[in-house]
Amino acid sequence: MTVAAASVGTADGPAPETRSRRRGALGWIVIAVVILLVGGVGAALAGLSQWAARGVLDPESAGPDGARALVEVLREHGVEVVVARDRSSARDAALARDATLVLPDTPALSDGAVRDLAAAAADVVLIDPRSRTLRLLLPGARAAGFGAGERVQPRCDLGDAERAGAVLPGAVFATTSDDVTCYPSGDGWGLVVSDDGTRRVSAVDGRTLFVNESLAENGNAALGINLLGRHPIVVWYAPAPGDTDLTSGDPSLGELTPPWVSPMIVLLLVSAVAAGVWRGRRFGPLVPERLPVTVRVSETTEGRARLYARSRDAVHAADQLRLSALVRLARILGLGPAAGADEIADAAAGRLGWDRGAVRGILIDDLPRNDAQLVALRDRLRHLEEAVAQTVRPERNAP
Template sequence: MTLAPAATSTPSWPATPARSRRRGVAGWIVIAIVVLLVGGVGAALAALSQWAQRDALDPESAGPNGTRALVEVLREHGVEVEVTRDRDSAQQALLSGDATLVLPDTPALSDGAVENLAAGAEDVVLIDPRSRTLRLLLPGARAAGYGSGELAEPGCDLADAQRAGAVLPGAVFTTTGDAVACYPSGDGSGLLVADDGARRVSAVDGRTLFVNESLAENGNAALAINLLGRHPHLVWYMPGPGDTDLTSNDPSLGELTPPWVSPVIVLLLFAAVAAGVWRGRRFGPLVPERLPVTVRVSETTEGRARLYARSRDAVHAADQLRLSALVRLARLLGLGPAASATEIADAAADRLGWDRRAVRGILIEELPANDAQLVALRDRLSHLEEAVRQAVRPERNAR
């Protein structure tokens, strides 16, 4: 004999056409809202990425990668700091007299523009040296990777480095020219300084040493002041993406394709949208007539039990019996709906004083292999429930 929990069956009526249309409209509204949300999140992430890129080495940024702290320290030491964000303004600022030019990476400028800009300064400090700027302004110098990650002493006779003391270099450089190399670390040096009498050029990894989050460490602040504060006027050039003198003659994708391609692509997009709307329409219920059929609960239960018996799925039938028993036991023991099967079994064993392994075997672990074992398990479940009921409500059972 195979048992199954009782089930309730009610008549099922198809949705009306009006309800189907409302569901279709609601579905399209939900899809539109999801598309807008995804687009908004993507735009926000792109804006955050652009802001993080702008924040790096920005003298007006108080973020961890900005350099506002260094600018304020220089101003406290009497240095006039002028921040420029285009090449023309930087060149005009350098005409005022002896000045130091702080030059980060400038990929949007040509070689000639970089050399003309640097020519107007007495000192040029490369705070984000790349291969091109090293080649243009420090002949013989090249990037040599990163330092060893250990504190480095000046290791040179340069007064600016000697007064600053030890630092922890990031990117390091090597040179075959006349530049002075300081702070040896790894395969290179953390600072290169070349002075030909007319102009002095320095190369140092400002992203590691001069940003807000690391300026107060070791001798970073002293080194920055010594390199950038040699003249009373400092021009800090922060290039923008639109500040470029480069012109591109490469043809665009539209110029490379035939003139009929773009209209065809637009037509295909409209066709795809129209096909999606057509396929997504709801034309009402598939079966418009009602089904006046009511199935009794006993028939549903017996039919499910016969299916279990025919499939010889004793384990599944046992699971259904155990689930019902666990729900009733949890209610008798005062456990919440979130209690697990193990917690219910342990609580029942503690209440009865039985062995926990035996109770867990009845409620969880034992797997019946045939109908006879399933019936035996049902009897043991009934006995366990009755014992718990007697232990929890003895006075009611005595009546």
């Protein structure tokens, strides 16, 4: 580094202590920002996962796989729609008066809970039928794969389907009973209806026909209104993740671990945080310490001079000479410790009336290439200091 980039005191920047404090504060700010970003991303991912879990055929979801559009159409036709997130509220709402129960797949409920829930309603519409649900509520019916991928007419005597017209079935079902079957496609039918005189149970692939993105196609909306709107109230059961009556016999991880493990983990976490704060604290300024041996200043100066001479680093040696000369000139000119090298050179040139380029060459710009040029620079620095001192305090420097 040359003197051109150096300064006396703190002219070119804050003190080392200030810079250290700023770096420490900046580090904590960065850590806080990272924590906030990670928390925000985690919350966003949790929200996305919750939306995905409730999105498919959820009556309150406006996403492409939700069913909010069908719910709004039913309400426009004067049908009251009650969204139930647990089986007890769904059963109570269905028992209050004649109602149609919209039942999706319910893997979290036992067979008895499914039968009990369906028995409370006048009509049951299975919008996501699976093998177990078909076995419990539509005996003789089973899943038969998917349709042929073409629009088909009802081709049945069911008025609800005939008024709806053609649809494009997704999953199809087969049955060995006398149930009414509509929309033949592939190896089955897109709609199976069983009516024993007291309750009607229908099975249809709502994932294909009743979701928001496909409700306006073909006769999907009409079919949904006809099947679900037979009674003045529709109870749409959309179970929450914790709505279950099943109990697992397998012990949880907390039950398998000894009771002292959780407090020990908390203690280790607290110890890790305390150790991080302890080891990560900012060190204060250096404290002077008395040396066991007194070393004369001349010895350290001579030793450093020998190192410069051995390395033949004339530029580094010139920088040290200039730094010392700048400190003394700043003191003579009364500039203070915050003055920079350029400011000191300009002040010295103005005081002497010399060319500023020549003074800057002595104090900053001229770089010695060998020992002879270094000795000449030393003499010029000494002459410059003596001249400045003579102009500032002539009575003290008079012979």
